[in-house]
Amino acid sequence: MKEIVIISGKGGTGKTSIIAAFASLAENKVLCDADVDAADLHLIMNPEIKESYDFESGHTAIINQDKCTECGLCRDLCKWDAISEGFVVDSIECEGCGVCYYFCPEKAIEFPLNTCGEWYLSETRFGPMAHARLGIAEENSGKLVSLIRQEGKKLAEERHLDLLLTDGPPGIGCPVIASLGGATAVLIVTEPTVSGRHDMERVAELAAFFKIPAKLCVNKFDLNPSEGEAIEAFAKEKNISVIGRVPFDPSFTKAMVQGKTIVEFDGRSEGCRAVKNIWKNLVQGIEV
Amino acid sequence: MIISVASGKGGTGKTTVATNMAVSLESDVQILDCDVEEPNAHLFIRPAFEEVKTITTPVPAVDMEKCNLCGKCGEICQFKAIVVIAETVLPFHELCHSCGGCMEVCPEKAITETGRELGVIEKGHRNGLEFVHGKLRIGEAMSPPLIRKVREYTRPDILTIIDAPPGTSCPVIASMKDADFVLLVTEPTPFGLHDLELAVEAVKILGIPHGLVINRSDMGDDKVMAYAEQEDLPILMEIPFDRRIAEAYSRGEMIVEVMPEWKDRFSELYHRIEKIVE
Numbered sequence: 001m002k003e004i005v006i007i008s009g010k011g012g013t014g015k016t017s018i019i020a021a022f023a024s025l026a027e028n029k030v031l032c033d034a035d036v037d038a039a040d041l042h043l044i045m046n047p048e049i050k051e052s053y054d055f056e057s058g059h060t061a062i063i064n065q066d067k068c069t070e071c072g073l074c075r076d077l078c079k080w081d082a083i084s085e086g087f088v089v090d091s092i093e094c095e096g097c098g099v100c101y102y103f104c105p106e107k108a109i110e111f112p113l114n115t116c117g118e119w120y121l122s123e124t125r126f127g128p129m130a131h132a133r134l135g136i137a138e139e140n141s142g143k144l145v146s147l148i149r150q151e152g153k154k155l156a157e158e159r160h161l162d163l164l165l166t167d168g169p170p171g172i173g174c175p176v177i178a179s180l181g182g183a184t185a186v187l188i189v190t191e192p193t194v195s196g197r198h199d200m201e202r203v204a205e206l207a208a209f210f211k212i213p214a215k216l217c218v219n220k221f222d223l224n225p226s227e228g229e230a231i232e233a234f235a236k237e238k239n240i241s242v243i244g245r246v247p248f249d250p251s252f253t254k255a256m257v258q259g260k261t262i263v264e265f266d267g268r269s270e271g272c273r274a275v276k277n278i279w280k281n282l283v284q285g286i287e288v
Numbered sequence: 289m290i291i292s293v294a295s296g297k298g299g300t301g302k303t304t305v306a307t308n309m310a311v312s313l314e315s316d317v318q319i320l321d322c323d324v325e326e327p328n329a330h331l332f333i334r335p336a337f338e339e340v341k342t343i344t345t346p347v348p349a350v351d352m353e354k355c356n357l358c359g360k361c362g363e364i365c366q367f368k369a370i371v372v373i374a375e376t377v378l379p380f381h382e383l384c385h386s387c388g389g390c391m392e393v394c395p396e397k398a399i400t401e402t403g404r405e406l407g408v409i410e411k412g413h414r415n416g417l418e419f420v421h422g423k424l425r426i427g428e429a430m431s432p433p434l435i436r437k438v439r440e441y442t443r444p445d446i447l448t449i450i451d452a453p454p455g456t457s458c459p460v461i462a463s464m465k466d467a468d469f470v471l472l473v474t475e476p477t478p479f480g481l482h483d484l485e486l487a488v489e490a491v492k493i494l495g496i497p498h499g500l501v502i503n504r505s506d507m508g509d510d511k512v513m514a515y516a517e518q519e520d521l522p523i524l525m526e527i528p529f530d531r532r533i534a535e536a537y538s539r540g541e542m543i544v545e546v547m548p549e550w551k552d553r554f555s556e557l558y559h560r561i562e563k564i565v566e
Contacts, residue, residue: 038296098364136456138458171453202426256508
């Protein structure tokens with residue numbers, strides 16, 4: 001089975017609009033939304049949820065006031081200053097390290113498992129989809145990303161599908177690292193701006209660090225063609241194959257407003273033609 | 289006062305709003321770019337950097353001469369960052385959250401601190417504007433500890449503008465916590481609205497006053513406006529789509545550099561925030 005993960009470094013470069021278009025074009029695939037922290041792919045895919053599960057991960061300390069003698073040891077040991085003078089744990093600050101729970105001489109601290117999100121297996125008009133929702137202000141996004149990719153792979157195996165199309169998160173931190181491991185290739189979607197370039201360079205370095213082959217496309221290319229060309233030149237130097245340019249096309253926003261992929265919205269639009277070309281190059285490159 | 293500029297969805301214009309507002313004010317301002325995974329504010333502010341500091345987090349080093357293989361370190365660690373296998377102890381530094389539990393629990397005092405590099409913090413100036421950002425090391429998974437280090441540069445005597453990362457999880461919380469105001473930058477599209485709703489929930493959990501800037505306000509639909517009205521969220525500024533703005537941004541130029549008339553609007557934005565906070 002092959003997996004293509006779409007990442008960008010910088011947010012808002014068009015990852016989700018482009019993967020939605022791929023969903024219209026690809027056959028025999030499972031869709032996977034690994035941007036669990038601000039998932040948007042479902043807004044276009046309109047999935048019908050078939051199975052829903054709690055995501056349990058990490059622990060939070062809770063002090064039992066009846067048993068607490070206010071000795072202060074927990075406050076001394078806590079590296080996150082998560083315990084107030086009144087011996088109440090701030091659940092947002094609590095890292096879940098369990099040090100207070102372990103050392104409390106009165107055994108006054110409980111340390112329950114957190115439910116910090118939900119994940120779903122769904123059907124869409126383009127095939128099966130695995131997706132999730134991390135709770136607000138929750139941690140462990142990397143673990144949820146790993147889980148949702150695993151579930152996507154299981155779905156693909158069960159249905160004898162040979163491709164996983166994964167929408168990745170922005171940035172280069174924990175959820176992005178979790179979305180890269182074992183991928184066949186990453187497609188970096190960037191934009192021809194100084195920010196797009198700066199962030200693309202960092203995420204390309206991350207892909208190289210984990211030895212994942214990278215491909216690149218520049219969205220809204222005509223916004224600044226010379227910056228776009230500089231980005232492509234940088235990519236070539238780093239052995240990243242440049243597989244296409246997408247023009248600035250308001251059809252992407254219009255399609256999104258209607259909950260459609262650009263292929264469904266207007267197959268003759270410039271944006272759609274460009275994405276089709278990128279898809280063709282991408283598929284050839286990884287031999288799906 | 290601390291204003292944190294956040295968004296939920298990426299690419300809505302956080303950096304644009306944070307930088308333009310910072311340079312439009314007469315008073316003393318500092319910018320803390322807390323989007324340490326992908327910091328961009330320096331590309332627009334172009335500060336002269338005068339200080340670089342490597343930031344590390346403490347992780348365990350085991351002295352096998354002293355270790356008696358009791359296994360307590362592995363038992364206390366919630367993150368599987370230290371494991372006793374056969375005749376040795378393996379610390380996995382990349383997994384360590386620096387809680388200090390293993391060092392505390394070791395009966396033989398065999399565990400001492402060494403460091404894992406989180407990234408660097410760079411500090412500089414542009415005219416009177418103070419600039420600080422963090423840059424996460426490539427391959428480092430945990431950004432909140434570096435964000436907290438950037439926030440230690442907060443100067444209580446002047447206005448602090450924080451450029452926050454996208455999303456709604458721990459790095460965003462670390463960038464919004466203890467702010468006096470959170471300015472949420474959004475765009476009027478289904479993705480913008482969906483992620484804005486999540487960001488508003490996050491700000492509400494922290495109990496911080498907040499308001500909206502709607503960027504590219506004439507593209508997309510009117511659902512963000514309807515949501516703002518329904519939730520009673522003040523819309524503090526609207527920036528219409530203008531190709532000149534987009535092109536200037538692509539070159540690393542701020543709106544106020546190409547269209548100086550925007551300076552008054554950004555300064556007005558700040559005064560509106562000031563009124564709400566008071």
